[in-house]
Amino acid sequence: xxxxxxxxxxxxxxxxxxxxxxxxxxxxxxxxxxxxxxxxxxxxxxxxxxxxxxxxxxxxxxxxxxxxxxxxxxxxxxxxxxxxxxxxxxxxxxxxxxxxxxxxxxxxxxxxxxxxxxxxxxxxxxxxxxxxxxxxxxxxxxxxxxxxxxxxxxxxxxxxxxxxxxxxxxxxxxxxxxxxxxxxxxxxxxxxxxxxxxxxxxxxxxxxxxxxxxxxxxxxxxxxxxxxxxxxxxxxxxxxxxxxxxxxxxxxxxxxxxxxxxxxxxxxxxxxxxxxxxxxxxxxxxxxxxxxxxxxxxxxxxxxxxxxxxxxxxxxxxxxxxxxxxxxxxxxxxxxxxx
Amino acid sequence: xxxxxxxxxxxxxxxxxxxxxxxxxxxxxxxxxxxxxxxxxxxxxxxxxxxxxxxxxxxxxxxxxxxxxxxxxxxxxxxxxxxxxxxxxxxxxxxxxxxxxxxxxxxxxxxxxxxxxxxxxxxxxxxxxxxxxxxxxxxxxxxxxxxxxxxxxxxxxxxxxxxxxxxxxxxxxxxxxxxxxxxxxxxxxxxxxxxxxxxxxxxxxxxxxxxxxxxxxxxxxxxxxxxxxxxxxxxxxxxxxxxxxxxxxxxxxxxxxxxxxxxxxxxxxxxxxxxxxxxxxxxxxxxxxxxxxxxxxxxxxxxxxxxxxxxxxxxxxxxxxxxxxxxxxxxxxxxxxxx
DNA sequence: GTGAAAGCGCTAACAT
DNA sequence: ATGTTAGCGCTTTCAC
Numbered sequence: 001x002x003x004x005x006x007x008x009x010x011x012x013x014x015x016x017x018x019x020x021x022x023x024x025x026x027x028x029x030x031x032x033x034x035x036x037x038x039x040x041x042x043x044x045x046x047x048x049x050x051x052x053x054x055x056x057x058x059x060x061x062x063x064x065x066x067x068x069x070x071x072x073x074x075x076x077x078x079x080x081x082x083x084x085x086x087x088x089x090x091x092x093x094x095x096x097x098x099x100x101x102x103x104x105x106x107x108x109x110x111x112x113x114x115x116x117x118x119x120x121x122x123x124x125x126x127x128x129x130x131x132x133x134x135x136x137x138x139x140x141x142x143x144x145x146x147x148x149x150x151x152x153x154x155x156x157x158x159x160x161x162x163x164x165x166x167x168x169x170x171x172x173x174x175x176x177x178x179x180x181x182x183x184x185x186x187x188x189x190x191x192x193x194x195x196x197x198x199x200x201x202x203x204x205x206x207x208x209x210x211x212x213x214x215x216x217x218x219x220x221x222x223x224x225x226x227x228x229x230x231x232x233x234x235x236x237x238x239x240x241x242x243x244x245x246x247x248x249x250x251x252x253x254x255x256x257x258x259x260x261x262x263x264x265x266x267x268x269x270x271x272x273x274x275x276x277x278x279x280x281x282x283x284x285x286x287x288x289x290x291x292x293x294x295x296x297x298x299x300x301x302x303x304x305x306x307x308x309x310x311x312x313x314x315x316x317x318x319x320x321x322x323x324x325x326x327x328x329x330x331x332x333x334x335x336x337x338x339x
Numbered sequence: 340x341x342x343x344x345x346x347x348x349x350x351x352x353x354x355x356x357x358x359x360x361x362x363x364x365x366x367x368x369x370x371x372x373x374x375x376x377x378x379x380x381x382x383x384x385x386x387x388x389x390x391x392x393x394x395x396x397x398x399x400x401x402x403x404x405x406x407x408x409x410x411x412x413x414x415x416x417x418x419x420x421x422x423x424x425x426x427x428x429x430x431x432x433x434x435x436x437x438x439x440x441x442x443x444x445x446x447x448x449x450x451x452x453x454x455x456x457x458x459x460x461x462x463x464x465x466x467x468x469x470x471x472x473x474x475x476x477x478x479x480x481x482x483x484x485x486x487x488x489x490x491x492x493x494x495x496x497x498x499x500x501x502x503x504x505x506x507x508x509x510x511x512x513x514x515x516x517x518x519x520x521x522x523x524x525x526x527x528x529x530x531x532x533x534x535x536x537x538x539x540x541x542x543x544x545x546x547x548x549x550x551x552x553x554x555x556x557x558x559x560x561x562x563x564x565x566x567x568x569x570x571x572x573x574x575x576x577x578x579x580x581x582x583x584x585x586x587x588x589x590x591x592x593x594x595x596x597x598x599x600x601x602x603x604x605x606x607x608x609x610x611x612x613x614x615x616x617x618x619x620x621x622x623x624x625x626x627x628x629x630x631x632x633x634x635x636x637x638x639x640x641x642x643x644x645x646x647x648x649x650x651x652x653x654x655x656x657x658x659x660x661x662x663x664x665x666x667x668x669x670x671x672x673x674x675x676x677x678x
Numbered sequence: 679g680t681g682a683a684a685g686c687g688c689t690a691a692c693a694t
Numbered sequence: 695a696t697g698t699t700a701g702c703g704c705t706t707t708c709a710c
Contacts, residue, residue, distance in 0.1 A: 001396075004705095014682075015681090016681055017680060020705095032680080044473070044476055046452050048454060048703050049454070050393050051393055052704060054389050054393050054688090054702090057686070069418065079409065094431070094432075096418065109385065138385070139340075255620075258621075282595035282597075343689095352696075352697085353697045353698080355696070355698080357688095367696085371695080390687035390688040394687080395689080395702085
């Protein structure tokens with residue numbers, strides 16, 4: 001591998017001069033600069049970023065840990081983060097934690113070793129507190145993305161699960177629904193917890209009672225979906241007339257299960273969910289959703305980290321407002337009985 | 340940041356001894372080891388991978404450059420590569436080139452600087468030859484993924500576009516189609532070129548003529564799709580009764596366009612494509628496809644790179660066989676006229 | 679405008 | 695079993 005020494009020798013200057021040329025410093029005479037540039041060309045020299053990083057004590061690299069790149073929501077978020085990072089002269093290291101604490105910890109450890117400049121983390125759950133502690137401890141700037149962690153105050157870029165769910169549930173109530181079910185993810189994940197809480201709170205605020213049999217736990221991952229929901233076995237009079245799914249993948253599974261039960265969306269049972277469902281473009285979006293802007297959230301997280309790199313005290317907390325998209329899956333309830 | 344010196348001082352040993360403990364070398368007495376481990380615990384020391392890399396002259400990191408992480412085909416491929424890389428003790432650096440040569444080149448340059456151990460590249464097109472040359476020149480192991488480059492013999496992991504297309508077109512002919520259209524991507528991309536060539540070859544092999552008006556160029560990207568296909572304006576007697584799309588996103592757009600024209604799939608016009616279309620799970624897959632195994636391809640590419648790292652002469656060329664999935668979008672042709 | 683020396687954090691190659 | 699020396703490729707500091 002050709003080094004700065006090879007260039008120095010060929011150009012008949014010191015390594016310092018080569019370094020100055022590489023880093024575009026002013027104080028190099030035009031002749032010398034050209035001589036050096038020629039040598040660089042000739043030997044195809046590329047400065048060793050590792051050596052530069054060791055010396056400068058920064059990597060010009062940010063890490064993004066997501067729970068599942070397979071979810072379009074996170075794919076978009078990743079694109080946002082990558083584009084913004086590159087724009088600012090940083091590279092992005094992407095890691096999939098699969099919502100697995102052990103994997104998350106092991107990634108964080110590796111990143112600490114790499115002296116990454118900053119970490120954006122979609123925490124696997126409240127247990128991610130450990131990961132956060134080691135980052136904080138090591139003085140590595142970090143920001144939580146999409147999810148918070150119970151009992152910790154730190155930089156984060158999230159959506160607004162409470163407000164989003166409130167809008168969703170209120171919309172269903174306004175459409176005439178009284179028995180609304182909720183399928184959430186494990187409650188150690190802040191968004192799942194908040195969506196569940198806001199669901200209950202909104203029911204109560206409307207004078208409706210909370211029926212525990214209508215609340216079911218599933219997972220955010222597509223591959224971990226169950227396909228039996230106990231509330232579908234209930235007596236017709238008790239069965240829910242609408243269901244809220246805590247994310248797009250849960251909604252996806254729900255739609256399939258309902259189809260298997262020969263239930264027609266909206267007529268037999270209304271469906272609404274958090275985040276957009278990825279549909280082939282020939283299908284007009286028909287699902288009522290509350291959506292968040294994943295691309296912008298990814299971008300914002302990078303900005304947030306870079307500000308913290310400049311000023312470690314700059315703890316940013318940004319919450320993106322959700323948008324309610326009312327579509328045909330929640331048409332006005334006609335009181336039709338369930339199948 | 341705590342260094343190996345801090346540990347050495349606290350444990351009252353030399354840095355070398357600390358290094359030995361870190362690297363799990365045998366020749367350290369149990370007592371010393373424990374003393375050192377204690378110090379490491381106490382100070383929360385994490386070895387600086389950058390310094391290790393500089394010294395060892397390897398990064399334990401592989402790079403994967405894909406054209407579009409947004410395409411589920413590449414998302415899966417990325418997962419395959421990441422999982423395999425991690426299993427082998429490597430990290431994966433992910434880059435999106437957006438099928439843009441300039442972006443690709445700039446990434447490659449950055450990677451050269453980082454002294455990445457190996458590069459897996461989905462080339463943007465035949466112009467990627469430049470990128471490849473600089474990698475080869477620098478002696479960095481690399482392998483092409485999914486696509487080849489015209490006029491270069493190198494390590495690669497691909498599918499079999501020719502055979503896949505042959506199966507697809509032959510299937511359509513066997514179903515009774517005689518006028519089959521093809522929508523391909525730009526022809527500087529090997530898969531697009533091969534799919535187009537194999538399409539023509541298969542027609543000829545069956546004694547059918549090639550009608551240039553039935554061949555249209557589009558893009559592999561979802562966002563770059565056109566929505567007007569000239570062949571849909573043709574006289575009923577000349578219009579194609581079946582269309583082959585060179586990838587999933589083209590098929591997606593095609594389905595939408597056909598729906599806009601009120602054409603029913605299979606009855607009015609048959610549709611088949613390369614790679615699977617991502618559908619919500621409540622929709623039974625209905626599109627006839629030739630699929631390739633992206634996850635396995637990603638895994639294989641990592642293996643391929645690692646073998647090259649061990650033995651730089653080990654040029655691997657692996658071609659995954661495609662699988663034809665016959666579904667209802669290409670039922671037997673009834674000779675029904677186009678709408 | 680240019681260069682020599684020292685050091686970033688770590689480890690291979692020698693000592694002892 | 696443990697320590698010393700030197701150096702990975704680069705840049706900062708301080709001379710000239």
